[in-house]
Amino acid sequence: SARVIAIVNQKGGVGKTTTAVNLGAAIAELGLRVLLIDLDPQRNATSTLGKGSPSGGIYQALLDDVPASDLIIATSAGVDLLPATAELAGAEVELVPQMAREYRLRRLLEPLLPSYDFILIDCPPSLGLLTVNALTAAKEVLVPVQCEYLSLEGLSQLTQTLELVRRNLNPDLLLRGLLLTMFDGRTNLSQQVSTEVREHFPQTFATVIPRSVRISEAPSFGKTILAYASSSTGARAYRALAGELVGKSETN
């Protein structure tokens, strides 16, 4: 049954979408079956995979009870995608009065679990109901952390939210790891932040994603870094991350 991993950080621009798309593609390259869910109203994962205007998406599954399997599309990156559409922008408010509003994603994913090895959920930069849905549906959490000072600030708020979700909605939720992103070896700041993060969070991945302009160019071609620049430092880092993640089994 699938490992369900929520990619979460309320701090904006830390590499959540970039990680969801490129890690997903790197895991698929290993021959594993991967589903990527775009739970962000910005729809960046959907457009990065070149699927700008899907006819239906996660909004229809969350609020109109359309089966998720009817909405999933294949992509050239080797991952399946449950895309986001424009209506998702209204979902945070529309979910508020719904019954079992935090469990909707978890319930709609259950029939899909046998069909995939990994399900990755790209979350918006907030700790609202969409992200809470992801944290309730997931068994593991991966937190990208940009190697910048302001990124450190939000980590305690995030771990408090994880604790609240564990206590009220999903007791088995495991913080699988923090992923250092946009690491620039030339600056002291990157070194300081990465030292600080590793001190406070022993479960920080050994793999570090370097700052690389090739990574930020790839989405403009509707490609992952693996397809756009296969031997670049960015592609190699995401392949290493896939290996490290797959190697850490669900139970430990």
Added chain:
Amino acid sequence: SARVIAIVNQKGGVGKTTTAVNLGAAIAELGLRVLLIDLDPQRNATSTLGKGSPSGGIYQALLDDVPASDLIIATSAGVDLLPATAELAGAEVELVPQMAREYRLRRLLEPLLPSYDFILIDCPPSLGLLTVNALTAAKEVLVPVQCEYLSLEGLSQLTQTLELVRRNLNPDLLLRGLLLTMFDGRTNLSQQVSTEVREHFPQTFATVIPRSVRISEAPSFGKTILAYASSSTGARAYRALAGELVGKSETN
């Protein structure tokens, strides 16, 4: 009466907080009276100005009807601050059932308008009720745009939201300008994105904020870039922006 400017972009990590704090300080350096409002539950503007644990904040004014003037604190950066506290994280959901929920910020700011020349509002990376409150209270909008491909994606969603707010809540709302941030002259991507933005948005500021590690170091010292590295390219760029903004009067 004060010019009220909302600093908005649902895309995360584009430089909203960095612009609110440093532009605010640069305007204050010109001898003008500036109030900065931290409307983001991440509280980055509050902590950047070294005010990590204020006793009260914007949440109390929005939801407990405490007068804003009782919550405003002075800072060493020369701007006044209406800080954010931890409770703000619940405000998006708590505002949903409130009467005139979109007008709450506008109403609480009215008595403050004569006391300031500029009021800057730092918004969270979303288009939810907190940002809608800022867009209803503001007369002008400043949109930071990171010189990256994924930042282009959200601009049409943002302009659609501005149009909705104009039609339903605030007919005078003016898109004052887009601000190109983290511009790295060495990459084609920055050049391409900046050309694209200027083509589609003629009201893009002439001033461009360069990518500069000094800018991202300053918050760890609780300082603005003006105080941390006064003759750096980043400090000069924010001073130029202040001059350009002050030069554009409210009516044109």
